[in-house]
Amino acid sequence: MKRQNRVLLLAVATWAVSHPLGATVMIQNKGSDTLVNVAQSLAEAYRQVQPEVAIAVTGGGSGTGIAAMINGTVHIANASRVIEEKESRMAAKNGVHPRELIIGYDALGVFVHKNNPLAEISLAQLARMYGDGADIKQWPQLGVQVPGCQKQKIILLSRQNNSGTYEYFREAVLKKNDFLLGTHDMHGSKDVVDLVSKTPCAIGYSGMAYASKTTRMLPIKRDAHTPAVAPTVSSAVDKSYPISRPLFMYTNGEPSGAIKAYLDWVISPAGQCLVGKKGYAPVRAVHCPP
Amino acid sequence: MEHAPSVQPGLTASGDGRNRDWYIDQFFRLLMFVCGISAIVFVLGIFIFVFKEGAGFIVHQLEWAEFFLSPKWRPTSAIHATYGTLAMVAGTAAVTLIAMAVALPFSFGAAIFIAEFAQGKTREWLKVTIELLAAIPSVVWGFIGLMIINPLIIELFDVPIGLNVLNAGLILGLMAAPIITSIAEDALKAVPDTYREAAEALGATRWQVIYQVVLPAAKNGLLSAALLGVGRAFGETMAVLMASGHALVIPGSVFDSIRALTATIAAELGETPVGSDHYQALFAIGIFLFSITFFINMIADLVVRGIRNQ
Numbered sequence: 001m002k003r004q005n006r007v008l009l010l011a012v013a014t015w016a017v018s019h020p021l022g023a024t025v026m027i028q029n030k031g032s033d034t035l036v037n038v039a040q041s042l043a044e045a046y047r048q049v050q051p052e053v054a055i056a057v058t059g060g061g062s063g064t065g066i067a068a069m070i071n072g073t074v075h076i077a078n079a080s081r082v083i084e085e086k087e088s089r090m091a092a093k094n095g096v097h098p099r100e101l102i103i104g105y106d107a108l109g110v111f112v113h114k115n116n117p118l119a120e121i122s123l124a125q126l127a128r129m130y131g132d133g134a135d136i137k138q139w140p141q142l143g144v145q146v147p148g149c150q151k152q153k154i155i156l157l158s159r160q161n162n163s164g165t166y167e168y169f170r171e172a173v174l175k176k177n178d179f180l181l182g183t184h185d186m187h188g189s190k191d192v193v194d195l196v197s198k199t200p201c202a203i204g205y206s207g208m209a210y211a212s213k214t215t216r217m218l219p220i221k222r223d224a225h226t227p228a229v230a231p232t233v234s235s236a237v238d239k240s241y242p243i244s245r246p247l248f249m250y251t252n253g254e255p256s257g258a259i260k261a262y263l264d265w266v267i268s269p270a271g272q273c274l275v276g277k278k279g280y281a282p283v284r285a286v287h288c289p290p
Numbered sequence: 291m292e293h294a295p296s297v298q299p300g301l302t303a304s305g306d307g308r309n310r311d312w313y314i315d316q317f318f319r320l321l322m323f324v325c326g327i328s329a330i331v332f333v334l335g336i337f338i339f340v341f342k343e344g345a346g347f348i349v350h351q352l353e354w355a356e357f358f359l360s361p362k363w364r365p366t367s368a369i370h371a372t373y374g375t376l377a378m379v380a381g382t383a384a385v386t387l388i389a390m391a392v393a394l395p396f397s398f399g400a401a402i403f404i405a406e407f408a409q410g411k412t413r414e415w416l417k418v419t420i421e422l423l424a425a426i427p428s429v430v431w432g433f434i435g436l437m438i439i440n441p442l443i444i445e446l447f448d449v450p451i452g453l454n455v456l457n458a459g460l461i462l463g464l465m466a467a468p469i470i471t472s473i474a475e476d477a478l479k480a481v482p483d484t485y486r487e488a489a490e491a492l493g494a495t496r497w498q499v500i501y502q503v504v505l506p507a508a509k510n511g512l513l514s515a516a517l518l519g520v521g522r523a524f525g526e527t528m529a530v531l532m533a534s535g536h537a538l539v540i541p542g543s544v545f546d547s548i549r550a551l552t553a554t555i556a557a558e559l560g561e562t563p564v565g566s567d568h569y570q571a572l573f574a575i576g577i578f579l580f581s582i583t584f585f586i587n588m589i590a591d592l593v594v595r596g597i598r599n600q
């Protein structure tokens with residue numbers, strides 16, 4: 001009897017999850033794993049605003065999301081990159097007209113241990129540390145002695161070779177050159193920051209959202225002539241910070257009805273505060289309740 | 291089925307229990323048979339699946355020399371994708387070597403103590419505790435490597451990072467030890483008591499009995515225990531991923547970080563487009579790994595058969 005009850009409960013729970021009570025409109029939202037957390041909290045918060053609209057968020061990567069939008073299986077595609085030419089052509093062939101909306105910015109922070117005295121770093125120096133054929137291997141080559149770092153060796157932390165963050169760093173910093181062999185390839189944005197916090201010799205890149213008290217984010221120089229810029233919400237928004245990327249939501253054509261209402265809410269102060277709370281930079285300065 | 295009667299009496303004749311029993315009997319016989327061969331079916335199924343996914347790459351794309359001799363694993367390169375596994379093979383081998391150096395003395399020592407010296411309660415407690423050690427999930431071991439052994443190695447050996455061959459080897463050694471211990475203990479127990487009695491009758495001490503009579507008699511079993519331990523260490527994934535540093539380096543010392551074959555598959559397969567070259571290359575690594583562990587287990591099995599036939 002007990003077992004039957006449990007089975008019944010499970011069935012009800014499954015039904016409840018797939019058919020949120022009272023929801024009459026269902027919006028399918030799929031794409032970038034970078035965006036999946038923020039998209040999920042946006043969807044949850046929107047339930048308070050519009051109880052009759054349910055938004056189902058899934059990940060799978062920017063490419064997966066855009067492909068699903070082109071095939072008409074989702075209403076909104078999340079992407080951490082611009083739509084590619086190949087994808088635009090596919091869309092045109094299917095009679096789909098992708099329209100992009102920037103919902104926030106993701107600034108890649110370059111993290112070092114909190115005791116690391118390095119003041120700033122340039123994109124060229126990063127490329128000479130991370131790129132194939134790198135020649136900067138020791139902290140003194142950058143003019144600093146790192147306390148607690150044995151042999152002053154630079155320990156490079158990177159990401160697994162198919163993450164969007166890895167790809168963006170390769171494009172923006174290495175100018176599509178290969179990575180040096182022997183970087184420590186961590187499996188998540190948080191893992192990079194966690195290991196940096198425990199390893200005085202280490203340097204790593206990760207979303208600004210993952211900033212912690214035990215690590216520092218270095219200000220970055222675009223080139224020799226420009227001053228170093230610290231990763232902040234405002235420097236990400238005005239694009240003075242050199243490694244920050246826009247985050248997109250794509251729809252088929254001009255959105256209307258419930259989808260338009262949702263996207264308008266996402267870029268409204270309420271939605272943008274949530275984007276900021278998740279560690280990304282909002283599209284414009286907003287005043288948020290603490 | 292050929293014994294089934296032409297008229298079906300089962301439902302109407304309530305007293306005819308014999309036929310029903312016969313059906314139940316046949317049903318359970320069939321069920322047992324299916325259970326019996328299920329392991330073979332599953333192994334074959336996995337074998338076919340892995341080969342099917344990787345075969346296209348092996349036939350069309352794979353450059354054998356690069357795959358085995360180049361350390362450059364750059365499947366997503368924007369310039370030129372390369373698929374070398376040398377660094378990973380070297381890394382996996384180095385970690386397995388350290389793991390065995392850690393595990394073998396401990397587990398053989400434990401097996402000798404349990405089989406030859408421990409009595410009653412002590413013996414039972416030891417066996418239960420060692421089996422408990424085998425029940426610790428590998429991700430927990432990885433966590434221990436990351437959070438406890440990593441800072442310890444940095445502190446003790448004055449090296450820049452503690453996620454390296456030594457760390458992963460220690461973890462894997464501890465993980466393989468329970469398996470090696472319990473198989474080695476079985477091997478020692480399998481040595482007939484008459485051997486021990488004969489040796490003691492000749493005036494041999496406990497140590498002489500073990501060292502000169504029991505161990506030589508059990509050597510095949512001990513070897514197969516060691517080989518199964520090697521298989522365990524070679525195929526372990528999660529703990530190595532977390533404790534090894536996951537860096538493509540051909541290790542020159544135990545303080546170098548490495549990347550294991552298994553860890554590469556675990557880290558990359560999830561986000562790789564199904565059917566792409568990268569995806570198939572990961573399956574090619576899977577086939578390679580499968581062949582190695584299959585080979586090791588088969589040798590261990592043959593060695594065990596060796597003892598039984600003696």
